[in-house]
Amino acid sequence: MKTGLETLILPAGAAGAEAAARTLVAGGLVAFPTETVYGLGADAANAAAIAHLYAAKGRPAFNPLIAHVPDIAAARRIGRFDARALRLADAFWPGPLTLVVPKTDNCPVADLATAGLDTVAIRIPAHQVAQAILRAFGGAVVAPSANISGHVSPTLAAHVENDLSGRIDLIVDGGPVKVGVESTIVGCLDAPMLLRPGGLSRERIEAVLGAPLARPPLEAESCDSQPLAPGMLASHYAPRAQVRLGAQDVAADEALLAFGPARLPGVDGAVAVMNLSPTADLDEAAANLFGYLRSLDAKSPRAIAVMAIPEEGLGEAINDRLRRAAVVR
Numbered sequence: 001m002k003t004g005l006e007t008l009i010l011p012a013g014a015a016g017a018e019a020a021a022r023t024l025v026a027g028g029l030v031a032f033p034t035e036t037v038y039g040l041g042a043d044a045a046n047a048a049a050i051a052h053l054y055a056a057k058g059r060p061a062f063n064p065l066i067a068h069v070p071d072i073a074a075a076r077r078i079g080r081f082d083a084r085a086l087r088l089a090d091a092f093w094p095g096p097l098t099l100v101v102p103k104t105d106n107c108p109v110a111d112l113a114t115a116g117l118d119t120v121a122i123r124i125p126a127h128q129v130a131q132a133i134l135r136a137f138g139g140a141v142v143a144p145s146a147n148i149s150g151h152v153s154p155t156l157a158a159h160v161e162n163d164l165s166g167r168i169d170l171i172v173d174g175g176p177v178k179v180g181v182e183s184t185i186v187g188c189l190d191a192p193m194l195l196r197p198g199g200l201s202r203e204r205i206e207a208v209l210g211a212p213l214a215r216p217p218l219e220a221e222s223c224d225s226q227p228l229a230p231g232m233l234a235s236h237y238a239p240r241a242q243v244r245l246g247a248q249d250v251a252a253d254e255a256l257l258a259f260g261p262a263r264l265p266g267v268d269g270a271v272a273v274m275n276l277s278p279t280a281d282l283d284e285a286a287a288n289l290f291g292y293l294r295s296l297d298a299k300s301p302r303a304i305a306v307m308a309i310p311e312e313g314l315g316e317a318i319n320d321r322l323r324r325a326a327v328v329r
């Protein structure tokens with residue numbers, strides 16, 4: 001792995017966007033904020049840059065990447081949208097939604113980025129810093145979350161710096177992200193299918209489609225070698241500490257990730273306590289999730305106990321990430 005790169009950190013703004021575009025053109029790696037999490041970008045057409053990106057993240061090379069573009073015209077140069085895909089794009093782009101569609105015949109995205117599939121994952125981010133970088137660069141940018149593979153996704157520039165300093169060229173600091181969990185991924189190959197719950201709730205997508213989203217085949221969630229959306233690797237979001245879900249009490253060597261107003265037995269003796277949302281607001285909880293997991297993990301508790309979170313709205317994405325964090329490695 002190439003380390004010892006000088007990682008430059010710039011504030012968001014015109015100069016930051018220009019520097020990001022120049023770095024991407026030169027085949028470099030740029031971390032930048034999107035509304036969901038910070039992404040680690042490379043020129044989607046540059047296979048060498050993408051190879052460096054996989055190496056910097058320590059990511060399994062068959063995990064395909066999301067191509068980020070500034071608008072629907074750019075999206076349609078990369079992928080073929082059927083009527084339902086277009087309806088979702090119209091309703092939710094720019095925003096925390098990724099659509100997997102068939103590639104166009106002259107799709108410029110490198111095969112390495114799509115893991116040789118004939119489909120491509122596309123997203124138009126809403127964050128103005130991401131938009132400014134994409135427009136300044138002018139091409140598609142592939143960007144996984146800007147963390148070492150297996151770590152929780154970064155919601156602050158400092159998280160990116162902790163994981164990737166010395167491995168990438170540039171971090172554009174746009175402050176804390178708003179949504180806090182990754183985009184929802186919908187496959188639009190046949191009947192629209194929920195491949196990954198995320199920052200846009202299932203309920204809102206189904207309301208636009210007027211029909212329930214299809215479920216991926218079960219083995220996609222349980223089989224690590226050939227996952228349908230390989231980000232669904234069972235233990236993808238792992239803190240170092242064990243994670244204990246559905247906690248109804250807290251032990252003295254545990255940290256507590258709380259949700260809502262209830263006070264659990266043992267809470268006063270816990271190593272540390274953080275509350276995702278004292279008022280039980282699921283959007284607020286999603287925004288806090290990865291940062292709080294990192295903070296609690298840094299206290300080196302034996303385990304992080306997590307209170308139950310309802311499986312509705314963004315709770316579906318939060319519980320998905322927590323279940324992956326809880327897989328015993």
Ligand code: TXA
Pocket residue numbers: 034036037038039040063064065066098100114117119120121123143144145146181182183184185195196228229230231232
């Ligand atoms: O919010 C997000 O989506 C962030 C920001 C940076 O945009 N990005 C992100 O990327 O979460 P990443 O690489 O961590 O997750 C991308 C997911 C993976 O689960 C990958 O397997 C899936 O997208 N994916 C990419 N291309 C696919 C394809 N053609 N078919 C099925 N799944 C695909």
Ligand code: MG
Pocket residue numbers: 144145153231
């Ligand atoms: Mg990721």
